[in-house]
Amino acid sequence: MSAEDLRARVLAAAKNEPSPPREATVVHTRRAGQAATVVTLLVFLGIGGMHLHARPEGLVMGSAVGWGLVAVVATWIAAGRTRSMLGLPRAWRLGAALATPLALAAVWFAVSPPPGELTVPHAVSVDLVCFGFALALGLAPLAAFFVVRREGDPVDPVTTGAALGAAAGAWGALLIDLHCEMSDPRHVLVGHVLPTVVMALLGGALGARVLAVRATRR
């Protein structure tokens, strides 16, 4: 094929396939974010909203602020805009995926009273309920991240997906922590923090499929 033929073929193919310019994409991204926020808040209100009274005020405030910061930082690393179309270096995204659950746990233990004071005997089913709620609260942010970034990582979609999953999980953890009155350390780790790990794994698995750039089969 001559160079002119190839040029004509590519330009014709592009012309036949409309693509939104930046302005429309920004609107689309904003709408995805808004939809994820609304869905997440509806889920949050659906499970009962905030319950703050049964726990020490310092613990509630400290964990909310600390976990909020962790979620913001994780989101910035995973999905933030940099000056490169290829995102932050892989080490940053991998670090976000691995460190987000650890940071959540570290913040919680840093702001909580000695563990013995908060230990409450409880059934595993209580942990599992919060585990499920935390996953549900993180799903809408994760979906929004993936919709906005679909087929957008030609280098390392698994790591990017894992980082996005961890960020979404951190938002879910923040909300479930605002909802749940239980301050038992095991419950917090299993019911509130562990879902972040699951979300990171889910994000990595989905990233390989949704974020990856794939060749068209001939």
Place this chain on the structure above:
Amino acid sequence: MGLSFTFVLPVPFAPPRLGSWTPGRDTSCGVTEGDRSPADRAMERYANGDDAAFGELYDLLAPRLLGYLTRQTRDEPRAEDLVQQTLLRMHRARGRFIPGAAVVPWAMAIARRLMIDDLRHCRGDQLVRSIEGDGAAEVPDNAPTAVELVEAAQLGLRIRVELAKLPDAQREAFELVKQEGMSLAEAAAVLGTTVTAVKLRAHRAYVALRVSLGDLVADVSPPDGAAEGEEP
């Protein structure tokens, strides 16, 4: 601290450019609007909705992509198909183009990923692992044939032969830095690795070529210690 190597080549041979090389060079920082490449500016206009800029973008990127993909695949029809796919991916994602970003590393990363994905389905996972991984020291099956080797009177073919013998990771790093003229940071972003790893891989490729092409080298400055460590 920079390394400087000078190969004096008796025969003109545009790619790969074995001229002076400074591994510490990184041109990705401190770039102003005036310093941006024509391709960056064309992509910027295209992202903002100027449909006519796509033709200009094509003219600026397609030859480079086609050269890269043809060298990698040794299959021109396949390379043309991958060029088309690469540019269509960029077309679809134009709204996501970040203001001020460099378009070439993005385009090269897409092209490389599409090529790997295409090879995965055409040739199986073994070759893909070789391309994606640190690379075994095997000569890939796209190396020149015996007939070509016999006929290799020109320096260009000789260099191609030697390049093909390099581990894939080293060859890719070398080609992106030397042939495509990317900064180390850009090549690292395309390959999904660190600047240090790219520097070491390119350095090792350079040293291997220097050894294998020793009879063609007239003046080689000894490298300083910057790139002589082991890759982490």
